Amino acid sequence: MNLFDRITSDIFLPGIHDIPCFGVFNCLGYYAGKAFEILFLLVVAGGIIAILYGGFTVISGGEKAFENGKKIVIRGIVGVIIGALAYISVVALLRTLYS
Numbered sequence: 001m002n003l004f005d006r007i008t009s010d011i012f013l014p015g016i017h018d019i020p021c022f023g024v025f026n027c028l029g030y031y032a033g034k035a036f037e038i039l040f041l042l043v044v045a046g047g048i049i050a051i052l053y054g055g056f057t058v059i060s061g062g063e064k065a066f067e068n069g070k071k072i073v074i075r076g077i078v079g080v081i082i083g084a085l086a087y088i089s090v091v092a093l094l095r096t097l098y099s
Contacts (some may be wrong), residue, residue: 029094036090043083050076 054072057065
């Protein structure tokens, strides 16, 4: 088991693990799928951090901080939605290419 597989062995998102790793082309798709899994998890983590930071700003600030916090929360939610849609489209593309 190589280093990349050891790091990402506990990460499981549906769709990517169905791609077999036989030959150069298929292994490229497999590792591209793994990379997109990691990027998706980073986008979700970043969105959650943005939502928490915006919520803290809304609670602890004045009226101007309330408006800024509200914008941060909305942008965090939109970021998570865009990241999820991008991940779904990549998984669909990879499954189409390698099935």
